[in-house]
Amino acid sequence: MVLEGGIRLLSKPLKRKEPITPTILKNVIAKFDKNDNLPGLRICAMMLIGFSGFLRYDELAHIRSSDLTFNDSHLQLNIQKSKTDRYRQGNTILISRTGTDLCPVSMLQKYFRVASLPVGSDEYIFLALSYFKSIDKHKLACKNRPLSYTRTREIILNALSEIGLNSSLFGLHSLRSGGATAAASNSVPDRLLNAHGRWKTDKAKDGYITENLENRLKISQNLGL
Numbered sequence: 001m002v003l004e005g006g007i008r009l010l011s012k013p014l015k016r017k018e019p020i021t022p023t024i025l026k027n028v029i030a031k032f033d034k035n036d037n038l039p040g041l042r043i044c045a046m047m048l049i050g051f052s053g054f055l056r057y058d059e060l061a062h063i064r065s066s067d068l069t070f071n072d073s074h075l076q077l078n079i080q081k082s083k084t085d086r087y088r089q090g091n092t093i094l095i096s097r098t099g100t101d102l103c104p105v106s107m108l109q110k111y112f113r114v115a116s117l118p119v120g121s122d123e124y125i126f127l128a129l130s131y132f133k134s135i136d137k138h139k140l141a142c143k144n145r146p147l148s149y150t151r152t153r154e155i156i157l158n159a160l161s162e163i164g165l166n167s168s169l170f171g172l173h174s175l176r177s178g179g180a181t182a183a184a185s186n187s188v189p190d191r192l193l194n195a196h197g198r199w200k201t202d203k204a205k206d207g208y209i210t211e212n213l214e215n216r217l218k219i220s221q222n223l224g225l
Contacts, residue, residue, distance in 0.1 A: 017171040020051055020178030025102055027163045033107070036114045038138040039129055043159045045111040046126055046152070048104035050175035051182075052095045053077060054197040057153075057172045061146040065121045068108075073097055075105040079198070091198055115140050126152075 028047055032040030050060045059079050069076040079091040097105045108125075111117075117125060117140070128141040128151070147155070149172070156175075157167040180197055 017174050017177070018169045019181045020047070020170065020174045022102065022182060024160070024163070024165070024178075025051060028159055029101055029107075031163050032159065033101075038111075038114050038140075041107070041111045041114055042126065042129070043155060045104075045108045047156060047159070047175060048102065048107050049077075049095070050172075051179045052104040053093050054176045054179045056176060057149050060172075060175075061124070061126060061149075061152055063125050065112075065117055065119055065123050065125055068119075068125075070105065070109065070119075075108065093196065 025047060029044055032043050034040050046060065049055065049063075053059070062080070063077065064080075067078045067080065069078075074097060075095040077093040077095060079093060095104055097103055112119065112125075115125075117123065123144050124146045126147055127145070128143070128147065129138045130141050131138050153172050156172065157170060160170055161167045176197070180193065183193055183196075
């Protein structure tokens with residue numbers, strides 16, 4: 001009892017990062033989806049795929065071209081290894097084409113085209129960039145090495161700062177929690193949420209979801225008062 005009391009007295013409340021919202025993504029796309037600007041397209045593709053696939057950093061950074069299959073209606077993403085995949089059996093995520101400016105599949109294909117990424121190769125798709133002054137263009141670095149956690153976080157937080165947000169409120173998990181929150185707000189069944197997000201339990205999933213004001217008010221609105 002003394003130990004538990006000490007833990008309660010000394011512990012600090014867990015402060016979770018804010019989730020990325022579709023509105024934020026819309027502002028990011030408006031800012032960075034400019035012609036054939038490779039750095040901007042890399043930001044857009046990373047954020048849309050991370051959001052729509054509920055991806056952790058390790059899953060996002062280690063996507064290889066060979067892990068992707070583009071179909072007319074959707075993208076199939078094979079996750080070779082995941083935090084909750086103890087036996088390395090892999091997971092398959094399906095991401096739909098939406099036909100809008102925020103379509104993650106179309107944005108990823110645009111990024112592939114501008115980056116000259118070969119489809120089906122063993123290359124990581126999100127690499128460091130090199131700037132060539134003679135042609136005033138960025139190209140993917142020659143080394144086939146995924147972006148570090150620090151660099152990936154820096155790229156995304158800088159993008160959020162450039163659209164006027166306080167980047168300290170967000171982190172890489174904001175993409176995963178944002179996608180889960182948006183899906184839950186639109187009444188996607190828990191079974192599908194767990195499968196898409198690769199959560200083992202509802203408790204783990206619920207930690208990522210932030211209920212919006214409208215849903216929270218539904219409780220007292222349905223009390224018969």
